[in-house]
Amino acid sequence: MAAINPVTDLVIEDGIAVVTLNSPPVNALSVAVRDGIYQGIGEALDNDAVQAVVLICAGKTFIAGAxxxxxxxxxxxxxxxxxxQRIEDAGKPVIAAIHGTALGGGLEVALVCHYRVAVPSAKCGLPEVNIGLLPGAGGTQRLPRIVGAEKALEMVTSGMHVRAxxxxxxxxxxxxxxxxxxRAGAIAFARKVVAEGRPLRKVRDMNEKVEAARGRPELFAEFRRGNARKFRGFQAPEANIRCIEAAVNMPFDEGLAFEHKLFEELMAGTQSAAQRYYFFASRKAWNVPDVPADTPTIPVNTVGIIGAGTMGGGIAMNFLNAGIPVTIVETKQEALDRGLATIRxxxxxxxxxxxxxxxxxEKRMAQLKGSLALDDLAQCDLVIEAIFENMDVKKEMFGKLDRIVRQGAILASNTSALDLNEIASATSRPQDVIGLHFFSPANVMKLLEVVRGEKTSKPxxxxxxxxxxxxxxxxxxVGVCPGFVGNRILAxxxxxAGKLVLEGAMPWDVDRVLVDFGLPMGPFAMSDLAGLDLGWRRENSTGSTLREILCEMDRRGQKTGAGFYDYDDKRQARPSPVVENIIRDFAASKGITPRVVSEQEILERCIYPMINEGARILEEGxxxxxxxIDVVWVNGYGWPVYRGGPMRYGDSVGLDKVLAKMQDFEAxxxxxxxxxxxxxxxVAQRKSFKDL
Incomplete structure (x- = not known):
């Protein structure tokens, strides 16, 4: 075996050259890896004893991307x-041997090989769209020549991983x-290619499948129409679609040049920069500086959940999906039966x-046990409380858990805003208490705020x-404060938003501006979806807020067909003249004279205080x-990833501009x-949040 460069080895077995890449952890296409491939393939091709070449990777995966x-x-x-080009123009067959994942540039390398073999667990894909890009090394031109335009469209715009x-x-x-x-299988396949005299297939020359799509513009129009909602606001999906169109309608080299042009435009744009930023941010979030990677952990093989409502049931599904048995406890049989039925x-x-x-x-439901007795949680490794958001109720529950649950188990609260330290004070083991704030619906939303109490142990x-x-x-x-990170900023x-509607903007004006900004829905549509009567009781209502007035009129949101908006039988929203009159009357009763509020003011009034609150959260640790903070907002609240998150957005606007506007608003x-x-x-130090 000969080392070609620090990441590449070459060995020749009976006329088959095996070029092995070894660049942990994922054989990414760094300068060294690119050079290594070029040198390894070149040396194999220059050796007269070599009849075919196998390109394979050491470690857990094939080339996993750029x-x-x-x-x-x-x-x-x-x-x-x-x-x-070195691979594609080789005068001897080159076979890619794929395990793990061949993604992005990794698949683009495999696509210029003449043949590809893989193990059954391998996956292939072109996920560049997830960082605001398109495959920039011929992926959009070669893929449709193998899989057809329809499948290529699906793959490049979703970033999906295709099973072997x-x-x-x-x-x-x-x-x-x-x-x-x-390795043995790839060598055997290479020998078969040589023995049978198979051609040196170049994907670039396979035109049958792209020609089949030529003259069918409706194929692309229907795809755009069917995915319009999913692609809203993003630039990369449309660029990927245009490249597949180019593969269908242009000669290969022209399509390649078109792909390169669009790739460079996306690379230079703000969206891809934000998405690449988020890519690294989402990975940094797992790193806790004072909790080293070798910190001992506690085995969690059984989980108990208190409360079988929307949150408790959704939380249970996360663990069942992972094969972890769950015992869920309710106070009444009816509530328990309803919760179990909802999960099923x-x-x-x-x-x-x-x-x-x-x-x-059936396998997941078999792992779920319902109970009316807290004692059934005694031997659980982790118990999560998901009951009514009331401090006294939660402290009472944790006092009971302290007496019932075995020592060494983790006691967690799903509280979304309450003081975890006070909750932990109800136990004799605050070091074992932690917050696990799941977001609703808990079985769908990706975010989990892990709330660290002042005495929570590192394990x-x-x-x-x-x-x-x-x-x-x-x-x-995150640390302990009212609302933690996500809800504190949301407030x-x-x-x-509430102040703006009294000053002259209507709920649909505010919502439209924020949806146009890229959020999935505005604050008033969100309130209608959640239900305006959350935490509201008629007997305690004083009619002192718009929300109370609407609830008193039984306008409680989508579920009653009316809230801030009016809804038809398909829950389609339309602006409500009734609500507009209510707002104007309420504002008048407060002595507020309505004015025209610009879209720019709506955006800045809603977004800049969020950035400012994020700064306070950082100040307080x-x-x-x-x-x-950006990871929380992208995953928990639908902040558009192509804007990176509120703190990244502040950097992109310029913190000096954010500060100047906050000072103006303060005045x-x-x-x-x-x-x-x-x-x-x-601002005084000319720093950005990325510098912290």
Whole structure:
């Protein structure tokens, strides 16, 4: 075996050259890897004893994509197209041997090989759209020539990973090898190619499938129309679609040039920069500086949940999905039966869509036990309280759990705003108490705020962060304060939205501006969806707020067909003249004269206080990093990832501009807009949140 460069080895076995890449952890296409491929392939081709070449990777995966860390650095070394041309123009067969994942640039390398073999567990995909880009090394031109335009459209705009079995069926892979025999299988396949005199197939020359789509513009029009809602606001999906159109309608080299042009435009744009920022932010969030990676963790093999309502049931599904048995406790049989039935119905709905099988449904339900006795939680490794958001009620419950649940178990609260330290004070073991704030619906939303109390132990923190990953969540560790990170920042937006409608904007004006900004819905539509009567009781209502007035009129949101909006029988919203009159009358009763409120003011009044509150959260040490705040908002509240998150958005606007506008608003509207000291200091020091 000969080392070609630090990441590449070459060995020749009876005329078959095996070029092995070894660049942990994922063989990303760094300068060294690109150079290594080029040199390894070149040396194999120059050897007269070599009849065919196998390109394979050491470690857990084939080339898993580009080295994204290099994107914002000056380019050096060989380009990926230069490496690809060396392979594609080889005078001997080159076979890619795929295990793990062949993603992005990794699949683009495999696509210039003449043949591809894979183990059954392998996956292939072009996920560049997830960082605001398109495949920039011929992926959009070669893929449709193998799988057809329809499948290529689906793959490049979703970033989906295709299983090896499906890749074989669509021609993306030529043969599957045994799971533990990739190297031997690839060598055997190479020998077969040589023995049979198979041609040096170039994907670029396969035109049959793209020609079949030529002259069918409706194919692309229907795809755009069917995905309009999903793609709203994003630039990369449309650029990917245009490249597949180019593959269908242009000669290969022209399509390649078109792909390169659009790739460079996206790379230079703000959306991809924000999405690349988020890519790294979501990975940093797992790193807790004072909780080292080798911190001992607590085995969690059984989970108890208190409360079988919407939150408790949704939380239970996360653990059942991961194969962790759950005992769920309620106070009344009727509530327990209803909760268990809802979980089953949710699973059956998922099965009806083909996402899981009915066997999966039964396996998961078999892991779920319902009970009316807290004592049944005594031996659980983790108990999560998901009951009414009331401090006295929660403290009483944790006092009971302290007496019932075995020592060493983790006691968690799903509280969304209450003081975790006070909750923990009801126990004799505050070091074992932590907040696990799931977002509703808990079985769907990706975010988990892991709330660290002042006495929460490091092993408990480490365990819960690892457990979050195990159940498929994106976790961010936060400290204790009212509302933690997400809801504390949300309160700023909700307050200003409420003030704006009294000053002259209508709910639909505010909602439209924020939806146009990229959020999935505005504050008033969100309130209608959640129900205006959350926490409201008629007997205590004083008619002192718009929400109370609407609830007293039985306008409680979508469920009653009316809230801030009027709804038809399909729950389609339309502006309500009734609400407009109520708002104007209410404002008049407060002595407020309505004025015209611009869209720019709506946006700045709602968004800039969020950025300012994020600065306060950082000042207080509630969040570890500004990027963690962005992770919370992208995953928990639908902040558009192509804007990076509120803190990244503040950087992109310019913190000096945010501060100036906050000072202007403070002078006009009062202390609600008082700038955070950190924001003032950062502007004075010409720093950005990314510098923290």
């Amino acid at each position: 080295d994204i860390a290099e994107f914002d650095k000056p380019r050096s070394g060989l380009t990926l197209p230069q490496v690809q 079995k499906d890749a074989l069926a669509m021609g993306l892979v030529d043969e599957l090898t045994p799971e533990d025999g990739l 119905r949710n699973y059956e709905n998922t099965a009806s869509k083909g996402r899981i099988s009915m066997d999966d449904v 408990v923190i480490a365990t819960c962060m690892q457990l979050a990953r195990r159940i498929g969540k994106v976790a961010a560790l 700023q937006r909700q307050r200003e 509630i969040a570890i990093r500004a990027s963690d 006009r509207f009062g202390d609600d807009f008082k700038p955070a000291k950190l924001l003032v200091d950062m």
